[in-house]
Amino acid sequence: MNTQNATTLSKTSKSKAKIQKFGGFLAGMVIPNIGAFIAWGLITAFFIPTGWVPNEYLGKLVGPMITYLLPVLIGYTGGKLVYDVRGGVVGAIATFGVVVGASIPMFLGAMIMGPLGGWVIKKFDELIEGKVPTGFEMLINNFSAGILGALLSLLAYTVVEPVVQGFSMALGSFATAVTNAKLLPLISIVIEPGKVLFLNNAINHGILAPLGVQQVKEVGKSIFFLLETNPGPGLGILLAYWLYGKGTAKQSAPGAIIIHFLGGIHEIYFPYILMKPILILAAIGGGMAADLTFVLTKAGLVATPSPGSIFAELAMTPKGGFFGVIAGITIGTLVSFAIASVILKRSTEEISDETLDAAKSMVSQMKAESKGQKAAVKVPKLIVFACDAGMGSSAMGESILKKKIKDAGLNIEVKHAAVNQIPQEAEVVFTQESLAQRAAQVVPNAKIVTIKNFLEQAAYDEFIKSIKN
Structure with a gap:
């Protein structure tokens, strides 16, 4: 079992x-x-x-x-x-x-x-x-x-x-x-729940934003821009922690409120839900109350407010639409606060530093997974040929070195790029002496190898020899 x-x-x-x-x-x-x-x-x-x-x-x-x-x-x-x-x-x-x-x-x-x-x-x-x-x-x-x-x-x-x-x-x-x-x-x-599990990007940018833009084109505003970005439910939970929480969570809540509501970084309140998963009911209740208010007042925004700060919400509010937007956010906050307060008042457990840190660590892990970074344990080795335009001479150099690396039995990725667009993950950059300083500014942690001519075979042979050694 x-x-x-x-x-x-x-x-x-x-x-x-x-x-x-x-x-x-x-x-x-x-x-x-x-x-x-x-x-x-x-x-x-x-x-x-x-x-x-x-x-x-x-x-x-x-x-x-x-x-x-x-x-x-x-x-x-x-x-x-x-x-x-x-x-x-x-x-x-x-x-x-x-x-x-x-x-x-x-x-x-x-x-x-x-x-x-x-x-x-x-x-x-x-x-x-x-x-x-x-x-x-x-x-x-x-x-x-x-x-x-x-x-x-x-x-x-x-x-x-x-x-x-x-x-x-x-x-x-x-x-x-x-x-x-x-x-x-x-x-x-x-x-x-999708927000807490970092599925919000798929919901907001993959579904709601395209629907919202289409609606704006037709009627000048859209409620779909308010559904996921509304800071009210999260604010209500943080306010409840501030007033009725215990220990570290209570002490850290005021700072989280500023970051969440004014800064628009909603993920700051996710650990507070993960510490008490039943608080997701407060977020859902607040969200439903806010959305109902938006529907009844015919509220909407003209574009996606990003990040979901109250300032961004108001900046994207069309003429004559402030009442509905503010009312929805306020009611969502109050309902979420009421539900979360009941849950926290009935809890006798004091949240320790370790519990809050564990919740924050879980949020960081889920965020990394949402970006496909879980398996990215090691950055692959990358050599970049950089010239001014990133086309002719650097492409020739890339072709020559790729063949030499393959003949040497090495497994190293080789690319070419304009000197201003060198990938940050590049570990070695081949470029002309006149461009070396610019390359170093773009990728300060990479090794810069200067050459006079991209057809210079000796420079590549010496580099491969040094790798083998």
């Missing part, structure tokens, strides 16, 4: 880690571009006909940004996550195929075509690795990216875009129906 339980727990843990990793990948496409979303949200809030200062001329920015800029940025970032800048470029080209002609913002299409573009060009480069004649690297790199990107863009335009658009519209219609039926508060049963 114990063995069976252990097996079940192991399978559950692996499944959770896979979901966390997938959610982290989705978030990795969106989070770097949050600034662009906020810029679009501010322009929308100010200049659309119902905005703070309606302006027909400046309002022309709203449509192209949501239709073209934001999806292409997501597609580029998705491709870059798979295969660095080269993958990002092909991912952006592929994404444009789902953008053109679509009647809705193609964020879901971008999340598909961006990583697909990065994966295709990565597999192509792996296929031809070691087979490119010296001096033809730049030619083949440019034309392979162009040809594959064009083919993927055509595929996206003719096949993927109609399918994704149909699915997105169906999903949007379902979400609208749920909202109109006043059933949206039930989503807190999924969102609040």
